[in-house]
Amino acid sequence: MNDDSDKARRKVMQARAIAGSKEARSFYADWAASYDHDVYATLKVVGSHRIADLLQTHVPDVKSIEVLDAGCGTGAVAERLKFRGFELIDGIDLSPEMLQVARDKQLYRSLQEANLNEQFTLPHSPYPAIVSAGTFTTGHVGAKGFQNLFSHLRQGGLMACAIAIPVWERDQLAALVSTLPVNVLANRVDATIPGGKPDTHFLVLRKS
Ligand SMILES: C[S@@+](CC[C@H](N)C(=O)[O-])C[C@H]1O[C@@H](n2cnc3c(N)ncnc32)[C@H](O)[C@@H]1O
Numbered sequence: 001m002n003d004d005s006d007k008a009r010r011k012v013m014q015a016r017a018i019a020g021s022k023e024a025r026s027f028y029a030d031w032a033a034s035y036d037h038d039v040y041a042t043l044k045v046v047g048s049h050r051i052a053d054l055l056q057t058h059v060p061d062v063k064s065i066e067v068l069d070a071g072c073g074t075g076a077v078a079e080r081l082k083f084r085g086f087e088l089i090d091g092i093d094l095s096p097e098m099l100q101v102a103r104d105k106q107l108y109r110s111l112q113e114a115n116l117n118e119q120f121t122l123p124h125s126p127y128p129a130i131v132s133a134g135t136f137t138t139g140h141v142g143a144k145g146f147q148n149l150f151s152h153l154r155q156g157g158l159m160a161c162a163i164a165i166p167v168w169e170r171d172q173l174a175a176l177v178s179t180l181p182v183n184v185l186a187n188r189v190d191a192t193i194p195g196g197k198p199d200t201h202f203l204v205l206r207k208s
Pocket of ligand 1: 021024028048070071072073074075076077092093094095098114115116117132133134135139140141
């Protein structure tokens with residue numbers, strides 16, 4: 001393993017140990033400038049591509065659907081969605097610095113600061129599609145955020161979330177999902193790093 005890879009892995013471990021939203025904001029303020037290099041150039045994380053591709057398989061008209069990317073960070077999910085033909089993507093994130101990196105890439109129709117762990121309002125809510133990658137992970141967002149996000153999903157809408165196994169288990173998300181008015185269209189456990197251990201639920205549901 002080289003220095004870059006060591007450093008990137010350390011950052012990911014630190015991110016997973018974050019204790020709350022205040023710490024997350026300050027952690028991502030520091031990481032924003034080198035996040036893409038660490039996560040995508042060095043570690044070659046594929047979770048954001050996987051969830052975007054999975055969403056696409058359930059969307060008949062990618063050009064016209066409005067998508068909310070929750071915890072959008074520097075825009076990796078939107079990059080993939082655009083590659084797949086999606087055009088109307090809004091992003092929300094806790095970190096102004098991560099949002100600024102995303103803004104510079106000009107991928108989103110709109111970008112807004114929001115804390116998924118608290119209730120928030122959005123001008124285009126409710127959405128016909130919501131997607132999230134890398135945000136339902138330890139130290140970040142769990143059941144409360146899932147419920148908040150679900151409240152912004154239109155009836156008949158699709159929600160596609162990558163949810164780290166420790167969060168899935170700790171917050172009993174299988175039980176939570178079973179209480180919601182939804183059809184589960186996919187729920188497979190897969191790796192976020194090529195060749196890595198399966199570590200994440202790739203969940204797609206439709207609100208009934
Ligand atoms: C690992 S990054 C994932 C970013 C992007 N989705 C990707 O796939 O590269 C996690 C993101 O979640 C955001 N985040 C952490 N806690 C949050 C919260 N409570 N509400 C909204 N966003 C949050 C961070 O600012 C960061 O941009």
